[in-house]
Amino acid sequence: MYDIEKLKNYLNIKRPIPASVLEKIYDNIKIEYTYNSNAIEGNSLTLKETEVVLEYGITVKGKPLKDHMEAKNQAYALDFLKEEVKLRKEIDKKLIKEFHQIIIGDIDREIAGKFRTYPVIIKASETKTSSPLHIEEELDKLIKWYNSEQNLNTVEKIAIFHSKFEKIHPFGDGNGRTGRLLMNFELMKEGYPITIIKNEDRLEYYNSLEKAQTKEDYKDIIKFIYSNVEKSIIKNLEMLEENWKEKYNNELKKRKIHRKGSNKRRL
Template sequence: MTPQTTALLQAIDADKAKLDAARPLPAHTLASLREKLMLEWTYHSNAIEGNTLTLRETKVVLEGITVGGKSLRDHFEATNHRDAILYVESIVAKDEALSEWQIRNIHNLVLKGIDQTEAGRYHQENVVIAGASTTPPDFLHLPEEMRALIEWHDKSGGMHPVERAAELHTRFVKIHPFVDGNGRSGRLLLNFELMKAGYPPAIIQKEDRLAYYDSLDEACVSGDYSSITQLVANSVHRSRDTYLSVLGLRN
């Protein structure tokens, strides 16, 4: 990691300690913060992939209202992502270890009602990623690659949680095991790792899309995770600031 990233992680951990010391947090405040971050996470993660709903439209859709002039897929992507977050929260609450079964379940929720044939299933033919400098592994090797991902994760407990989450996300995206929905599923995995360690979700904003794709590409090609870790750390820091500000703990 770069000195800049190390310093940022130290600041994040100091803020985390401050927040942990204030627990238990007020129930209504915690619920409103969760709702805010869930909305923003859903909006930005979908917008990165081309969903056309605005932030306000996403909120309305999550409340069960149809937005005129928007595709059925746009609506499904919003409600599916919300359901996938709820699933991630449930496995974090149960302190479950990461597994291929969970990853398939997350992806199944992401594509529910959009492409039921491919939901939760590794792709059955070779694919390429538009704009990427690397090619995903042959589809015949996907089970082996995913097992290796879980094995790496099981042995990486000594890493800082933010660094580990960024690398888990990148390794998953490089494997690209599904026909569609890899980005959303990967960011859900990213935040599974962060939330499990007591950090807020990293919301990578649509305005950071280019920097995000560039840092992912750099890590996939070179194995240097510095840029993607820095970007994830910035996103965690932004979410942490939201918590501290609302709770009146920001100096």
């Protein structure tokens, strides 16, 4: 496992990245993010089908219209997220509702951007979601904690926020997709790239969330988010340069030598 702060810093020294390269990287990541975030929630489109829908607007024969709409909505939500990151806003209920509005949008206008007014359960889970009467109160409390917490590092804080948000389950549908957008909103504000949680890892994802939500044991979800942040930084580095590992290790050696030299001068 790498030190993700060092990895992130190494990725950031590659900036500014030429606009054409940046656009290609973003388009690649948007397709992969859209596929995985939707697949976790049961969307039937494959990665290739998601690419066709997003790039060419083609309807895939035999696949539900809802699945196509989810792909387009998720991609648009990621575009919206990218622009919102530039404004460096703090998370609030308005932003949460805006993300949800885009995700659900024309799929179910009755619930889009609106907190639920009825109880829900999470299938095959012991997690107890918030009563509809307490959703806003519990969101207010969570947001206040998040925006004032200073003892945890960025990834730890985001992982805990994510598990608590999913436990509140403020919407009738689209909570997972909204929660992962919020997670990326905060990560990207701190200089991390878009982080993708893959569909193939959803059992580990769900299990670590449930452990956090039912036992207030956040070790697994923190470890899981750390791992996915690391994988996403590495993916960006692989798309930016060949032999990135060798160059990264050389950069670390240079910094180590420089620090030693600085210490000697002080002595």
